Structure formats: structure tokens, C-alpha cells
Amino acid sequence: MTDQIQRFLFERSNVRGEIVTLERAYVDVLDRHGYPPSVNRLLGELLAAAALLTDTVKLDGILSIEVRGQGPLSLLMAESNPGGELRAIARLNEDATLPDGGAGFRELVGEGHIVITLDPREGNRYQGIVALDHDTLAGCLEAYFSQSEQLPTQLWLEADGARAGGLLLQRLPDESQNQDDDAWERTVHLARTVKAEELLGLAPQDLLYRLYHEETVRVFEPKPLRFGCTCTRERIGEALLTLGAAELREVLAEQGEIETQCHFCHTCYRFGAAEIDALLGAEDGPPPTLH
Structure with missing residues (x-):
């Protein structure tokens, strides 16, 4: 079939x-x-x-x-x-x-x-x-x-x-x-x-x-x-941000990296400290422009 x-x-x-x-x-x-x-x-x-x-x-x-x-x-x-x-x-x-x-x-x-x-x-x-x-x-x-x-x-x-x-x-x-x-x-x-x-x-x-x-x-x-699964590293990163900066940094301090997987396809994703910092920086956005 x-x-x-x-x-x-x-x-x-x-x-x-x-x-x-x-x-x-x-x-x-x-x-x-x-x-x-x-x-x-x-x-x-x-x-x-x-x-x-x-x-x-x-x-x-x-x-x-x-x-x-x-x-x-x-x-x-x-x-x-x-x-x-x-x-x-x-x-x-x-x-x-x-x-x-x-x-x-x-x-x-x-x-x-x-x-x-x-x-x-x-x-x-x-x-x-x-x-x-x-x-x-x-x-x-x-x-x-x-x-x-x-x-x-x-x-x-x-x-x-x-x-x-x-x-x-x-x-x-x-x-x-x-x-x-x-x-x-x-x-x-x-x-x-x-x-x-x-x-x-x-x-x-x-x-x-x-x-x-x-x-x-x-x-x-x-x-x-x-x-087919639509998971990507970017989407998984966005999902991690919902945990909050404090929890992410706590996991990094304990384990050295953050490991997670897609619930649908079980693809494993690992994020190091530099990647988490970049994600958190992107979430904060650029500083406001002063006029």
C-alpha cells in the first residue's frame, strides 16, 4: 500500500x-x-x-x-x-x-x-x-x-x-x-x-x-x-529559552552543556555555553537607540 x-x-x-x-x-x-x-x-x-x-x-x-x-x-x-x-x-x-x-x-x-x-x-x-x-x-x-x-x-x-x-x-x-x-x-x-x-x-x-x-x-x-519532522536547531533553541536564563545557566554550570531531543523524531541537540549565551543575547535584543 x-x-x-x-x-x-x-x-x-x-x-x-x-x-x-x-x-x-x-x-x-x-x-x-x-x-x-x-x-x-x-x-x-x-x-x-x-x-x-x-x-x-x-x-x-x-x-x-x-x-x-x-x-x-x-x-x-x-x-x-x-x-x-x-x-x-x-x-x-x-x-x-x-x-x-x-x-x-x-x-x-x-x-x-x-x-x-x-x-x-x-x-x-x-x-x-x-x-x-x-x-x-x-x-x-x-x-x-x-x-x-x-x-x-x-x-x-x-x-x-x-x-x-x-x-x-x-x-x-x-x-x-x-x-x-x-x-x-x-x-x-x-x-x-x-x-x-x-x-x-x-x-x-x-x-x-x-x-x-x-x-x-x-x-x-x-x-x-x-x-517528516520540522524540528531544527533554531526551533529547539527557541524552546530552551522558555526555561529562563537562570535555569539554563544552572544546567550549564552542572553539566557543561545542555542536551535535549525532539519529542517527535528523537533527534538529539547539544548546546554549549557560547551558544546559550548567544541565544540569551538574541532574546534580550539590541540596546535601545538614544535620540
Whole structure:
């Protein structure tokens, strides 16, 4: 199976869709961590959702989805950028005890909310928040589209620890080109017959044929996806500054250098005293000009 996202639309209607399939990118994320199987499955759903939402909102920038809960899983985060790169992490409460067997979404996250951040290359950063009022991640994200985007949207997400997949259908507000009044109800009804093994095992073209062989579907060129991390030495340095000058100098005095790593990809970064001094000097900025 190829890691990709496939856009499509139904002719003579205002219904469009996306199919995402992930394998290598998903495994690349999991290989960097040691999460329990139930967390791995939810992380796969979130990766698929991040890819679908990025393509759906046509964002030229970074999109992140954060699930913040009060259950055993306190944070789940996935991020997608315009280059088709995906990354994700999870954070378990230190004293958390996961339910036996296949823990579901609500059992893992409990009460909380989802934060969706759109950070375009140009323009203003946008953030939307939706409560965890549904029993599945897909249901919560559908509520986000209903509240924030005001677009009828249906999502199907699956992951099994080795593969992840997702299907999104959306009804666009423009009715001027819609010549099929029943298209939305019909296409959603057919999508509800999709099985987990089909979302995870079929190529997008095969899945489209399985669901919509009696429909006229226009299929666009697929976009490849892969694991990728946007961490840089500069960004890590900026994150260190949030600790404050006193704490940074204390660590330097004890250890001679500061060593940290990216939570997403585990790349290790080391900063010596001279580099920390330069960072702190840049934060202070130049002295004011006297007139």
C-alpha cells in the first residue's frame, strides 16, 4: 500500500471527498516510541485525520490536531505540513493505568477538548476548539467542521498498528453547480458500508470502485505522504529559552552543556555555553537607540 491522499468529487454535485492510506509513515512514527497498542491505533487515526484535514482546507502551511484529555492519555498530537510530511506524539499520564483489552477513544482520553491549529505561511494563525463530546475521534472532528467551518462533513478513520486509513466526505456550500439533490445522502449512505479492512487494505481507486461504481466520480492526482519532522536547531533553541536564563545557566554550570531531543523524531541537540549565551543575547535584543 502506498502512503498517499487521493482527492475526488462526484460529477454534477457539490460533494467532494478524500481518501488517505498510510503505512510507512505510520510505522516510522511508531518506531520512534513505545506506546501501548491501543494508543498506537488512536495515533494512526489522528495521523490520517491530520492528512485529510490539511488537504480539505487547502492549507499552505502547518496544521496540527491536539487531543487534550483528562484520562490515561493526556495528549495526542499530529501535525501535517504542505510537503506531505506527517509527525505525531502521545503523552500518557505518569500514574495512568490503561484499561484491559482494546481501550476505546473515550476510555483513553476521558473528558477534554480538541485544538485544531492552522498556521499558514502567509496570513494569520487560526485556532479552533471543540469539546470531546463524542465517542470517537471521527465524531469529534465532524463536530468541529459543523461548528467552525459550518460544512456538513463525515469521517471514517481506522488504524491497526501497522496501517492507517481514512475517508472524508464533505458537502460544499455552492449549490449553483449541483444537479443532483440526493448526492449527499446517497454517497454518505454508501460510505457507511465501508469496512475497517477495506479502509486499511484497499488502494484508493479500488475503494472508490467498491463504494461508488455506479456513480460518476472524478479522481485527481494522488499526493504522496511520508514521515517528516520540522524540528531544527533554531526551533529547539527557541524552546530552551522558555526555561529562563537562570535555569539554563544552572544546567550549564552542572553539566557543561545542555542536551535535549525532539519529542517527535528523537533527534538529539547539544548546546554549549557560547551558544546559550548567544541565544540569551538574541532574546534580550539590541540596546535601545538614544535620540
